[in-house]
Amino acid sequence: MARPREFDEEAVLLLAVEHFWEHGYEATSIRDLAEVMGLTSASIYNTFGDKRSLYRRALDFYVDHSFGDRVGRFEGNLPPRQAVEAFFNEIVARSLEDTKRGGCMLVNSALEVAPHDPEFQRVVANVLVHVEDFFRRCVEAGQRDGTISNRQSADDMARMLLGMVLGIRVLARTRPERALLEGLVRPAFVLLDPGSVAP
């Protein structure tokens, strides 16, 4: 009936993700994207709609393949305490090998796009809630099996862990130093340790 596409939609979307991830929303032009994706602007608009819609697709793709994937791999496959530690170790490792200096696209979106765009604010906040929930489930399970301290509420522990993740991702983008990032998580892990007793 009609002429078929000459490209794979997911493949070019991934290329868009990588560029948005590294350069952000405002600093990326449609012409930049066309070059990186190997398409003309007409093909981009035909396939993804306008720039904002493409960014939305890119962000969703990123979230599914980073946070979403990570939670899925660890939860259930690891004891809760190890799941938390694995989550942090992977984020620190990712941050240290991030030579493109892209940081975390979700955190970047939280600061560049979300504050003045209600839709993106909702999307970003929703992901952060999911990460917090993951931490809370881990902490609750760890408190039950005795691998995580129950001196603090699971709610507060999850909140703190969420804050640490975000702090790591900000720090990593201007000071990607191993000693700094690894030293940062040590006290958090100590706080998880059971057996600490108030004076």
Add this chain to the structure above:
Amino acid sequence: MARPREFDEEAVLLLAVEHFWEHGYEATSIRDLAEVMGLTSASIYNTFGDKRSLYRRALDFYVDHSFGDRVGRFEGNLPPRQAVEAFFNEIVARSLEDTKRGGCMLVNSALEVAPHDPEFQRVVANVLVHVEDFFRRCVEAGQRDGTISNRQSADDMARMLLGMVLGIRVLARTRPERALLEGLVRPAFVLLDPGSVAP
């Protein structure tokens, strides 16, 4: 000899700070700034040079009047443990009353400008080092006077506190919820408590 300026340089710089702070670098145009500052673009270029130089001046101004001011007010005037707590309490309070959703201009710069601009990377990293040093001095002093636990090294404690600050400022921009931010800092304060003993 010559016609004098019709405006106060510091006053209009503050107006530029407020706009950059809320909207970021890329999304702010010279025309936006001219309107906000009540100047023509020619006056802006005469006084501050190009857009990037003005942003640099604005960021320096912001840092001096937020982090710099805060460290100066607390260190020396408060016992070390209280200095840390006051620092966090003020940041949480600021974040919750931040109706403009500007977040922290330094964190914004760390993610938008610094990654691809060596000069700004150096500036931002330098400020973060100063904040970390402030925390380290507080922890060391607190460990000496017995108000802060010495189970963790002052280096690691300072790193964690720095990470928490950045995490709060990111979270506050998409989820400015009191329970979240206040719950986030509670475990950190518990970690500071002396008297906790390993099992």
Add this chain to the structure above:
DNA sequence: TGTAATTTAAAACGAGCGTTCTAAAACCCA
């Protein structure tokens, strides 16, 4: 009071922006 110096106001510059339009090209089914 006139002249040199500087700041203003406002127009103008070229470049790049997001987006759309016009044709030509490529395919499937009749």
Add this chain to the structure above:
DNA sequence: TGGGTTTTAGAACGCTCGTTTTAAATTACA
């Protein structure tokens, strides 16, 4: 093989960007 449909390529649109220019306005000092 031809007609209908979609995708391509690339020019084009109007607009805004950062920055500069031109000329009028304003001052201090000779």
